[in-house]
Amino acid sequence: MKTYDVFLTFFVVIDPIGLVPLFGALTAGASPEYRRRMAVKGVLVAALVLFFFAFSGFALLRVLGIGLAAFRIAGGLLLFLLAIDMVFARHSGLRSTTRRETEEARGRDDISVFPLAIPLLAGPGALTSLLLMLSAAHGRLAAVGLLLGILTLVLAITLGVLLSSVRILALMGETGANVVTRLLGVLLTALAVQYVLTGIRVGLLQGH
Secondary structure: OOHHHHHHHHHHHHOHHHHHHHHHHHOOOOOHHHHHHHHHHHHHHHHHHHHHHHHHHHHHHHHHOOOHHHHHHHHHHHHHHHHHHHHOOOOOOOOOOOHHHHHHHHOOOOOHHHHHHHHHHOOHHHHHHHHHHHHHHOOOHHHHHHHHHHHHHHHHHHHHHHHOHHHHHHHHHHHHHHHHHHHHHHHHHHHHHHHHHHHHHHHHHHHO
C-alpha cells in the first residue's frame, strides 16, 4: 500500500474527529487536568495494544488455522460494517461504545483504558486494518517500519485532537464532527470492498 493509503486508513478507522463528542461526553464537567491525563493515558494504552497485536496477530492466526485470504475477506466485511456505522453516524458498539457501556463508563474514575483505549482507539477496525496492511507489507522491514511509524503519527494526531477536544467541539459541534465522520466512512467503504476483492482473488489463486 502507498504511504497516503496507510495514513488515510488509520485516520479513518481511528477517527480522531469522531471521537471528540464521545470524549467530551465522557469527561463532561471534569477538570482540564483530568481530561489531559485521560487523553495521554488512553492513547498510550491504545498504542501498546496495537503494537502488541502487530507482533502477535499473525501467530494467533496461525494457531487458529486462519489463512490470510480468509482474514482479508473477513476483515474487509468488518470494515464495511464499520463504514456503514460511520456513514449513518450509528453507535452500534463496533466503532463506539453502546449506550449501556457509555453509562457504565461515566461512573468510572478512570476512562482511559475502557472505553477510550479499548474499544474507541484500539477497536476491531483498527486491529483488523493493522493486520491487513501488515500482510500487504510481506514482512519487508522497511515497509513494516513505515507502517508502524504512520500508525504512531496518527495516534499522535489523535492525542492532539483529544487535548483540544473542548475547542474543537465548540468550533464544529457534534453535527460538524458527524459530517466529517460520514465523509471518511464513504472512503472506508471503498477500501473495505477492495480488501474483500483482494482476499477473493488471492484465495482463488491459492486454490489453484
